Amino acid sequence: MQLPATLRARLSEGPGAAEPLPVVRVPAAGAAPFRFVARRVRFPREHEFFEDGDVQRHLYLRDVLTQVAEAPERPRVPEFPCQVAGCCQVFDSLESYEHHYHALHRSVCSICKRAFPSGQLLDRHLLEWHDTFFQVLAEKQNMYQCLVEGCEEKFRTSQARKEHMVRRHLYPADFRFDKPKKSRGVPATICFGQGASRGFKSTKKRGKHH
Amino acid sequence: MWRRHQGRFRPVGCGIEELRRNRREREAALRKARREQQLVSRRLLRDNALEEASGVVEILGEAEILQFLRLAHRGTEEKEREKALVSLHRGLQHPETQQTFIRLEGSMRTLVGLLTSNQALLQLAAARCLHELSHSEHPAVAEACLPATSYLLTYLSGHSSDFIELCLYTLGNLIVGSEAVRKQLLPQGIVPALAACIQSPHVSVLEALGYALSQLLQAKEAPEKIIPSILDTPLPQHMLRLLQPGPKLSPGVAVEFSWCLHYIICSQVNNALLITLGALSTLGLLLLDLAGVVQRTEDTGLELLACPVLRCLSNLLTETAVEAVEGQIQLGDERVVAALFILLQFFLQKQPSLLPEGLWLLNNLTANSPSFCTSLLSLDLTEPLLQLLPVSNVVSVLVLTVLCNIAEKGPAYCQRLWPGPLLPSLLNTLAFSDTEVVDQSLELLQLLFLYQPEAAQAFLHQSGLQALEKHKEEVQLQDRVHALRETVLHG
Ligand SMILES: [Zn+2]
Ligand SMILES: [Zn+2]
Numbered sequence: 060m061q062l063p064a065t066l067r068a069r070l071s072e073g074p075g076a077a078e079p080l081p082v083v084r085v086p087a088a089g090a091a092p093f094r095f096v097a098r099r100v101r102f103p104r105e106h107e108f109f110e111d112g113d114v115q116r117h118l119y120l121r122d123v124l125t126q127v128a129e130a131p132e133r134p135r136v137p138e139f140p141c142q143v144a145g146c147c148q149v150f151d152s153l154e155s156y157e158h159h160y161h162a163l164h165r166s167v168c169s170i171c172k173r174a175f176p177s178g179q180l181l182d183r184h185l186l187e188w189h190d191t192f193f194q195v196l197a198e199k200q201n202m203y204q205c206l207v208e209g210c211e212e213k214f215r216t217s218q219a220r221k222e223h224m225v226r227r228h229l230y231p232a233d234f235r236f237d238k239p240k241k242s243r244g245v246p247a248t249i250c251f252g253q254g255a256s257r258g259f260k261s262t263k264k265r266g267k268h269h
Numbered sequence: 270m271w272r273r274h275q276g277r278f279r280p281v282g283c284g285i286e287e288l289r290r291n292r293r294e295r296e297a298a299l300r301k302a303r304r305e306q307q308l309v310s311r312r313l314l315r316d317n318a319l320e321e322a323s324g325v326v327e328i329l330g331e332a333e334i335l336q337f338l339r340l341a342h343r344g345t346e347e348k349e350r351e352k353a354l355v356s357l358h359r360g361l362q363h364p365e366t367q368q369t370f371i372r373l374e375g376s377m378r379t380l381v382g383l384l385t386s387n388q389a390l391l392q393l394a395a396a397r398c399l400h401e402l403s404h405s406e407h408p409a410v411a412e413a414c415l416p417a418t419s420y421l422l423t424y425l426s427g428h429s430s431d432f433i434e435l436c437l438y439t440l441g442n443l444i445v446g447s448e449a450v451r452k453q454l455l456p457q458g459i460v461p462a463l464a465a466c467i468q469s470p471h472v473s474v475l476e477a478l479g480y481a482l483s484q485l486l487q488a489k490e491a492p493e494k495i496i497p498s499i500l501d502t503p504l505p506q507h508m509l510r511l512l513q514p515g516p517k518l519s520p521g522v523a524v525e526f527s528w529c530l531h532y533i534i535c536s537q538v539n540n541a542l543l544i545t546l547g548a549l550s551t552l553g554l555l556l557l558d559l560a561g562v563v564q565r566t567e568d569t570g571l572e573l574l575a576c577p578v579l580r581c582l583s584n585l586l587t588e589t590a591v592e593a594v595e596g597q598i599q600l601g602d603e604r605v606v607a608a609l610f611i612l613l614q615f616f617l618q619k620q621p622s623l624l625p626e627g628l629w630l631l632n633n634l635t636a637n638s639p640s641f642c643t644s645l646l647s648l649d650l651t652e653p654l655l656q657l658l659p660v661s662n663v664v665s666v667l668v669l670t671v672l673c674n675i676a677e678k679g680p681a682y683c684q685r686l687w688p689g690p691l692l693p694s695l696l697n698t699l700a701f702s703d704t705e706v707v708d709q710s711l712e713l714l715q716l717l718f719l720y721q722p723e724a725a726q727a728f729l730h731q732s733g734l735q736a737l738e739k740h741k742e743e744v745q746l747q748d749r750v751h752a753l754r755e756t757v758l759h760g
């Protein structure tokens with residue numbers, strides 16, 4: 060396929076449209092037995108026209124799985140300790156430090172030292188546990204907002220909210236909403252709900268191992 | 270540590286021919302799956318160290334799995350507990366271990382407990398185990414992971430980018446595993462969670478997010494149950510922002526989101542909204558950018574992005590809402606035609622199976638637009654277009670249809686179309702035995718004879734009638750063969 064040399068030049072110039080040649084049609088065009096009509100065509104998702112492209116897409120997704128190539132090595136660093144006071148964790152990579160920091164130090168309540176998996180959950184916690192104005196309001200109106208992203212519903216108590224989250228949002232019924240232990244330095248648990256923890260300790264007592 | 274391996278061949282111990290055969294076999298399997306509407310794929314993130322360590326993955330039995338879980342659960346030192354989970358992770362690479370794992374009572378509860386523990390290393394190792402399980406093809410394995418999804422979603426809003434990436438790929442895998450998983454993820458707020466996450470500055474997170482979203486959009490129930498809620502969020506705006514050409518454009522991210530857009534657009538839920546958000550102009554500019562890249566590099570991965578971009582543009586052009594913005598520069602810009610031809614040339618060399626998709630866009634551009642038809646003529650693109658005729662029957666029909674689009678605009682167009690190789694090319698296509706190709710050739714001849722009468726004379730002088738004779742017995746064609754013959758002989 061031989062493209063005119065001017066084509067590339069046209070691409071690098073500014074936008075523009077051709078002044079269309081005059082359109083003159085006669086009724087005999089496309090009249091029976093002929094039937095051509097110029098029309099735009101739409102293809103739905105499952106149309107076989109898309110087969111080749113879809114196959115390429117999925118080969119690409121799977122290539123990533125089966126074709127192994129050397130990925131760029133991340134720099135190795137000498138072991139180093141966590142800088143947060145009271146934490147004695149040691150790391151051998153920046154990634155594990157980053158993960159540790161986000162999991163345990165990034166969204167921590169400065170008052171009771173509980174750690175939260177996100178800034179939003181920490182904000183809810185600060186409001187619900189350490190804001191006296193909230194407590195006053197909560198006696199009169201629904202103040203416990205649903206913790207699911209995008210849901211604006213509010214409830215009278217955190218228990219009612221939990222029931223809503225289990226019923227409406229299909230949160231696991233064993234999603235733990237009890238009060239986690241306080242500690243100095245490193246938070247003892249990660250809190251998912253309002254002051255709630257989904258700590259590993261909870262499963263320990265169940266003795267599920269034979 | 271957690272870099273996804275790029276899709277590159279590693280030709281160690283394997284000849285090119287073997288790789289090719291392997292690829293052909295996988296292609297055939299995917300084709301079959303698509304025809305059965307079972308085409309799903311999953312992505313796997315793996316640790317380099319683990320990759321190197323694992324020559325052959327050993328199957329773990331019940332006792333070993335329990336042993337590792339117990340150690341991870343009750344071990345005294347975090348490092349020791351992590352090691353147990355790493356061993357479990359390695360074992361879970363084997364499908365048989367996955368099956369054994371999900372059958373063990375309490376195993377998933379323990380794993381979720383570790384995923385939500387306050388020890389970061391265990392959390393990460395548990396997430397990797399879950400990711401390995403998410404890669405299973407068995408719906409039962411995906412469904413066994415249900416207790417973890419609410420936590421994976423929670424982690425999307427505020428963790429290290431590596432961890433979020435891992436959660437996103439895990440969710441993306443689970444999504445296609447079973448409808449039960451999607452029925453849980455939607456109420457758990459996956460759409461708003463993704464909408465919040467798309468503001469992440471991390472390229473790896475964005476690519477993983479695009480992957481998860483594309484998996485969600487491929488669900489059978491997406492047009493009714495998923496796409497409307499996605500269009501209700503700022504996701505479409507952000508997707509288009511991430512497709513804007515410029516130094517910030519990341520090819521990996523753009524590939525994922527352009528496929529997302531394709532799934533949305535071909536479902537026709539509310540394409541007017543996307544057009545209002547500037548989808549046509551963004552995609553048009555991206556097409557120009559791609560044509561520029563094709564000229565500079567030999568990167569064969571480009572078709573992965575070009576394909577969904579062509580589809581989005583083509584399908585959007587069929588929307589009535591397009592008419593309202595047609596006057597705007599994005600659709601009047603003839604550079605789109607130039608770019609498209611550069612891409613057609615690229616496909617011809619690298620991926621001929623995508624030629625029909627490019628020609629489909631050319632059809633949708635030229636069908637109702639005298640301006641684009643004129644551009645094609647004035648940029649001297651008739652001849653390159655004709656050079657595509659021998660590629661395949663499908664390509665021939667599309668090329669001839671585009672030529673018909675131009676010819677039906679009247680005498681001025683036919684006059685420009687006529688000189689040069691058009692007649693010899695048409696005489697060649699009449700020699701084809703494919704009915705559809707001949708069918709479309711006859712339509713084009715009628716328009717040419719009508720608007721450019723000297724074409725009929727030239728046809729007669731170059732033994733065109735003999736070429737027509739071949740088809741006079743074909744039921745589908747004989748009326749038109751006869752009519753053309755009359756025109757040529759009697760004017
Ligand atoms: Zn620390
Ligand atoms: Zn607190």
Ligand SMILES: [Zn+2]
Pocket residue numbers: 205206207210211212223224227228
């Ligand atoms: Zn809610």
